[in-house]
Amino acid sequence: MRPYDERLEHLLARAAKVFAEKGYHSTTMRDLAAASGMSLAGMYYYVRGKEELLALVQERCFTRVLAGAEQAVAGATEPVERLQLFIRHHVTFFAANLAEMKVLSHEASSLTGERQRKVNVIKRRYVDLLESLLKEVAPDEPRVDRSAAAYALFGMMNWIYNWYDPAGEIDPDRLAGLIARIFVGGFAEARSTVQGG
Amino acid sequence: MRPYDERLEHLLARAAKVFAEKGYHSTTMRDLAAASGMSLAGMYYYVRGKEELLALVQERCFTRVLAGAEQAVAGATEPVERLQLFIRHHVTFFAANLAEMKVLSHEASSLTGERQRKVNVIKRRYVDLLESLLKEVAPDEPRVDRSAAAYALFGMMNWIYNWYDPAGEIDPDRLAGLIARIFVGGFAEARSTVQGG
């Protein structure tokens, strides 16, 4: 069982990279065979088909982000601080798992039927977590605005895959701090408080 | 010549909608034929092929956004106000042209070769415009942070296509105001100013 699991893990990791580079629909099973070192038919021993490959990549990655975020947020009780921890976790996780997170962000609607529903359940929990943090931070804000603000924040964070270069000038921690500063400063503190939280 | 142009416009509009709904690679020329009311072969009288259809949708839309933004920004001289005008224009244009803007945002790397290069030229000018606004607003901010902040803002605004429902509770103007508040409050004003600028 052990070598089997390792081989599957290897396949999923390579698949995530190729999906990230070429896009899900443009990558062929032959591409994945070449990238993983397996034969075309050999992959079907580990996986039911192309879409299950995408589903596994997304489910595993999303489960890790959610668990990591819940754990990170538990590290503080002060609302603003909890929100900052959430942002820092998401951004640094994104930068550390660029391929998987790009596939998760960009191929969100490439799954169909039950597989899509399964990922959407995790997404719902993740969005709910952020919205609950925003409610702690800005309880007087209208619900619609809080909800839209949550998506705006996800936009800032998930758009990363479109431009971020790990070899570039800005490192993940600094980027996380910048995004946290923009959002917390603009949404959470811009009402009644003065600078400096 | 007039009926020809109208027919091409019609084809492009329908193509944008289908691309937005199913994704570029998942839509077939037969889908586009059905959606436009033309025959499969008939479309090739107006367009060289599938990729040219995508290119035309993106080029025309992006050209309009850029021109509109330049015009909007010219409506004020105060840096913060110019930035707010840029944001308001982008968000309301996005909401008013959801299909085209989704195709522009989500299918950015679905073009190849010269066609991709052509769109990237417009994109460069658009990004430069925002970065120049940020330089006006926060001249003391490090260049890397200003650049990353620009992409963060684009993330907030372009992510819209993933969640925004035109029939939902929040209207485009309010959304634009919220995003402007978050970004301006968190990036532009969070340094030395006090609330209410």
Add this chain to the structure above:
DNA sequence: TCGAAATTCGAACAAGCGTTCGAACCCCCA
């Protein structure tokens, strides 16, 4: 060392794709 189970893969298939071609059609001016 034997043999069954686990694993790999070459080869082929059916379906769907973008594109092409030539004939038909329609409109409008001479």
Add this chain to the structure above:
DNA sequence: TGGGGGTTCGAACGCTTGTTCGAATTTCGA
């Protein structure tokens, strides 16, 4: 009324795709 150019389309082609199948190979406990 005739004819030519602008416009449409049915039919087909060649290719790529995801998937399957059965046999070959490897693995490993008895």
